[in-house]
Structure formats: structure tokens, C-alpha cells
Amino acid sequence: MTKAEAHLEVYRRFEGSLREYPLRFWPIWTTGLRTALKQRKALALLYAPALIATVIFSFIVYLALMAQQAIQQQNPFGNDPNADLSEVMVKQAALQMVQPGLKMLEVVRQIVGFNQLMGLFSFLAVVWFGSGLFCDDRKAGAHQLYFARPITRLDYFSGKFLIAAFFSLLAMLVPVLVICIVASVTSEDWVFVKEQWDVFPRAIAFSCLWTVVIVSLVLLCSSVAPRRVFAMIGAVGFLMIGESFAAVLGQVVNPRFFALGLMNSLHAVCLDLFNQPAEHSQAAAGDAWLAIGVFVALALGVIALRLKRLEVVA
Amino acid sequence: MKPFLHAAGLLFRAHLWRTLRARRSLVAAALALLPVILATIVSQVARFEGPAPIEVVFSIAWYFHVQTIVPLVALVLAGGVVAEEIEDRTITYLFTRPIPRASILLGRWLAAAIPVVVLLGLSSAAVIALLGRAGSAEHTAEWLPDGFRTRLVVTVMMGAAVYSAIFAAAGALLKHPILVGLAYTFVFEGFLGNLPGSNQKATVIYYLKSFLFAKNPELTGDLREAFFTVSLASAGSAVRALLLILVIGLALGAWRFSRREYVLAA
């Protein structure tokens, strides 16, 4: 009978210390992104509208600024101090008529309008790329592989969150920054940057807020649904139902209920952030901020609970 | 024909219980409950003098219930009748039985459609009852006629059956049936169905609306898109059209399902 053998000379006990790699979410994020970016058809379909809208809005901003500059250079009196007064008055009246129109084409208003328009496409992009982030892992049992590595639930969540956030920011932030850059370059003597520099941080802040809200919604659905298609239905359904509920309750019971609709609230917050008049918003800014805050807190709470259970329920 | 119906019947019975036990039935029930909750809140909090105003009834029972909840519930329960078998890879066992493939689609659709229709019918009846709680008898007489209220419930049930057939067929015909179902519901039906023009006649909503308002056309003035609505079809034509959509949808789905090969992941 062959005797058993041990080969201790081959196996060495680990006697060092593991180096703490601080950004443990990074490989989750980059790998997920690389996989998602292979879906070229979906990218083209979902981001073509954003590209077209960016070009159109940038062009509008460019034209508006050019027109404004042209008008500012107009002197109703011209170079002739003896110019006909009636002609001067007509020119002045014409300038006054055009001013409101030009005001409508202001960069900030364009950005607010762009955010409202692009919101839907950004939402669709996040739903497409983000719905399967948790439920696909759970279905395939991949979460067991993740948690066999030295990563925390927070690392896992952060990596997945950033994947979805990338697609939201790509539709919301990048185009808005492009519009701002066009405005900066078009304005004479960098007037836009000098006088309206705060548009940049406001735009970034709103895009980030939008991203946090929408990604929280999609990841909430993904953490709860058994498969990706149900997560998609859940996200779209939540939005539609929320808007309907808000519309009925706001109309019939109390206008404050308009804030229950996520889109309503985000629009109100956008107007508030950019100091725009709130008459086009159904929801009051204060109610909108509160509703969004509560929603995000609840969503993140449920996600945390579901992720905690992932290990227990294989 | 007999083997076809026999197989469909067996699959219907087996999957009816599975559908009722499944978690998605709870989700569907929760969705169907939402209009009831909304109606409860409105009737309790709004303190109407009598029954809820007709604009409020239409907001909840027509726009919210019929145009949002009915397609969503149909999508949740019926959108995956074929897709689920393929994704779970249990379709192999059914394909290697001596049954017509089309009977698989029919049996599974029935197992999903019947709960959808019953659930949404009950939900609609509850909404009408809650919103119609009268203050005084004189107000009741001015409110929605009895026949209209019954037709609203029937409209919801017909819509549930037709949408579930469309989504079941989409599952057999398309690669991403749920996505297409969502786009169909909220873009095609929701958007195009309310735009002015004959494009409305290409939507299920048009025929549901026609059936609902056939006997009471005066009530169409209370709809939001009253200005845009094209002339509605008669009730009989509407029912025939809906039946045709249902039958053609299922027939197309069954035909494709019988011929298509499904390459399942290992």
C-alpha cells in the first residue's frame, strides 16, 4: 500500500500583510463599463438624441449670443447727432421688442430646457444599462464570487452605482458643459465666464443630483426584481405611476402633492438651482427638495438592506 | 384540434396555479390596487359634496387605470409567458413533448390573461364604487349613468385581455418583448393615441374609448383630449376590432413560435 505524503517544501505559509488597495470599487466599475460599452447599437440609439439636442441647443446659444452682441453694438442714435428722431424711436422700439425674445434664448434657460428634454433619454439610458446590475448578478450567482473577494458591500454598491451614473452623466452633464463652453467661447471677451461663471457649478450640481435620483431608482428596482426585465418595468412603472398619482392628488387634494412626481420635483429643483421663475413648475421648490431627499434616502436604505441579504440568500 | 386544445388546457391548469403563486402576481395585485388606493384617498380627503366630479373620475379610472395600470399589469403577468420559459430553459421539455407548439403559447397566455382580467375588473369596480359614494340622492342622478359604469369595468377587462395577448405575442415574435411592450404602451398608445388625426385608429385605446363612450358620447366632452378626438367607432365595431386584434396577435405569435428555433445558453 502506498504511504501518504505531504510536500511542505512546496507550500509556504503567507507571512506578509495584504496591501490595502483603497479603490476596491474601481475594477468593478471599469469592468462593468467596458462590458456595457460593447453594446454599440444601444449606445447609438440612446445617445443619438442627446447628440442631436446638444448640437441644436449649442447652435441656439451661439445664435442668441451673436444676436445679443450685434444688438448691443447698435446705437439708436447712430453716428449722426442730427439723425431723424422718429427713425431713432423706431429703432429703440424694435430693440425693446427683440429683448424679451433674446432673454428667452439666454444660456440658463436653454440649459433648463435641455435638462427637461434630456431627462427622459438619460432615464432610458440608465434603465437600459443599469437595470441588470444587481439582479443579473444575483441570478447568475456572481455575487458569491464578488463577496469571496476582500471587498465590502459598499465597494460593490459604489462600483455598480458608478456604472449607471456614467451613462446618466454622459447624457446630462457632458452636453450641458458643451453648451456652456460654446457660450463661453462665443461671448465677447469671455463675458459669459466672467458674469455667469456660476452656471458651471450649478449645471454640474443638477446633473449630479439628477444622476443620484435616477440611478437610485433604477438600482432599487434592480435590487428587488428577480430579473432585468422586471427591473425595467419597475423603474418605468414607478415613474409613470408616481407622475399620475401626483397629478391627481395635486389637482384634487392639495397642490403640494405635485412634488410626489419625481419628474415634477426634479424640474422644480432645476428651476430653483438656476434661479429661474417657478411659474412653469407644478411643484414648489421646498416640497420638491424634501420629496427627492426622502426618496433617495428610502431607495438607498432598501438597496442597503437587499445587498446585506445577498450573502444569506444565495 | 382536439390534441391542441387538450395540451393548451393542461398547460393552462398547470401554469394558472404557478402564476397565482408567483411573486409577480403580488406585484400585479399591488399595481391593480394603486387606483383603488388613489380613489380611496381622493374620496376621503377631497370632501366632495357628492360623487367625485367626472374629470376626477376620468383622471383615475380612464387615464390612470386604463392607460397606465392595465398595460403595466398585462406586461408583468403576460409579457413573459414565452420569454420566461426560454430564459429559464424549461422550453426544451415542452418542445420535446408530442404537442403542437402553438398550444404552449395559448395555454400559458390563458394562465396569465385570466388573472389579469379578473384582477383589473375587480380593481375597476372598486374604483367606481369608491368614487361614486354619493352625498345625496339628487347628486347620484347627475353622476355617471349605471350603464356607463358597467361599461367602464368591461372596457378595463377587454383592455386587459387584448394587451395581454399583444404582449404574449410580442414574447414569441421579438427578441426584447418587454422593452417593445413598454415602448408600445407609453409611446405608441400613450402618445400617438392622444395625438389628433387618424393615427388614433391604430391604437387599442381608440377602440376601448369607442366602446366606453358609444352609448354616452356626451361624456367625451369631459376628456382632456376632447378637442382632438376623431369620431369614435360604434360599440359593435369596437368589440369586433378588439377581438380581431386579440386573435390576430395570438395567431401571429403562435405561428412564429411554431417555426422558430430557440438556441438556449448552456
Added chain:
Amino acid sequence: MTSVLACHELGRYYGQVVGLNEVTTEVQGGVVGLVGPNGAGKSTFLRLIVGEIRPSRGTVRVLGEDPFANRELYRRIGFCPQQDALYEDMSAFEILRLYLRLGGFSPKDARARAEHALARLNMTERMHRRVSTYSKGMRQRVRIAQAIAHEPEFLVLDEPMTGLDPLGRREVLELFRILGANGTHVLFSSHILYEVEHLTAEIVLLHRGRLLAKGALPDVRALLSRHPRRVEIIARRARDLARVLISHEEVLSVRVGTNQEREEQLSVETRAVGPFFRRLNAVAAGERFGIGAVRSADANLEAVFDYLVQ
């Protein structure tokens, strides 16, 4: 006599990937093992046989008929797929009963057959529990049970031993042997070569989508003339024996070494194994070399597999 399975230039492509390519073969019946490395095309081949997918080219006939969506043929064939997929919320008994009812059996008959099939796979005690509570091995037994419950003429099984413990594998192999003895034609794929060899001598060997070999294992081995046969001999006077054997023309080479038990061992390569063994008998009878054991080292499926797949 109609072949159980007949393929002519059978091919199946998945886009640019070749699943199966120009497979032409006939299987008359009995128990046949389908072997091949991962990605050889075994599952593709079996799916074509049961009509789950259509061929990209060529033809396949099962019991004389085209299998794709052929309802009547499905009464005569049973298929156990590779994928671990069952209705999780139903019990094994309910699943089998449903499939048997779909097969046209009466409720009473379906019940009896379901119980009998599950009993054959030792699932009687657990058959009323939900599938979601089963272990991998139990699920595999259920999948095999649903394939045999309606007593098909032709049983096709894709990796039926997956997930089974050694005892379970032995039970299943014994079941296939009994089914084969009772006239059921069985075609099963497996990676466990020694078990295939134990059960049947008839093999079909696939590699990279092509048919590499088909037939009885000894016959296939005999065809591999460019691979000399290796014979291992354990003897006390191994070196003396080696000196005698090397002089004979049917012996190509002799190597002397020791085995794990530290016994001297000869590894002989010969092109003609029959004459060699006759020679060895004569040599052993003539002189005492202390021959303890003689083993044909590469007449097994694994060796054939290695030679062909290299």
C-alpha cells in the same frame, strides 16, 4: 432495418462559430457513448437529433424522420438536456405528471408512470417536495426520470452524470444498461471516459465539430496503426526479459522502469499486438522471468481519445 439515427453532412453554425461540421454517420442502435472534449459539438449534435434546433446544412433523421417540431416522433424519443432547468415551484411528481399528460397518457396512467420513473431513480421519498429544495444530484435524477417516464424507443441524454455522486452514477449507468438490454436505444454524452467504456463499446467521438471516430472501441483502436500499442509487463527479471523481447521483429521498443510499488516494469511498444502476445506466451513458458502482470496500457477510451484529439 431503419437506423435509429442517420446524419448526412450534418452541419450547424452559430454565426461565425462552427458548432458541427459535415458529420455523416449512422447509429443502428444499442447503447452508444458520445464523447469529445469541451466545445467538440456534443450538445449541438444532441440538440439537432431531438429537433431543438435546425441544421445549417445536411440532414438528420431519427427513427427515419426529421425531428424538428415532429410531434409524433416525440412519443418515441426521450431527451434529458444538459441545462439544470426545472420548474422550481413544482415538485418532481407534478412535473413528471404534467409531461406525461402532455404525452397523451390518462391521469391514472400518468400518475403511475411518474411514480415508477421516480422510483427507478430513487426519488420516491422526495418526489412531493418542491424542486427548489433539491440538491444538484436530485435535480439530475428528475431530469433523467422525465426522459424515461414514457418508455421511449430512443433515449438521448446530454451529460446525464453531471452532479451525481459515485453511487448515483453507478445507479444511472446500471439503469442505462438495463434499458439497453430491454431494447431501448440509448445515446448519451459524457466526459467520464472510463464510465462510457464500462457501459458500452460503441462510441462516437467528436472533436472541434467534426466526427473523429465511430464504432466499437477495439475496432477504432485497431485503426490507429500509426500509434503502436503499449503493453506493460511487471516481472522480477525485467531486464532479462527485455533482452529477449527486443530481438523480435514485432517489438518496436522496450523501456525498463519502476512502477509506484517500486517493482520493475517493462513498457513495450508493438505494432502487432496479437503476434506479440503469442510471442510473450512462448517466452514466458520457456524461461522463468517472474512475470507478475501484463496490461495493455492504451486499449482504453482515454488513450484512444488522447491519440485522436492530439
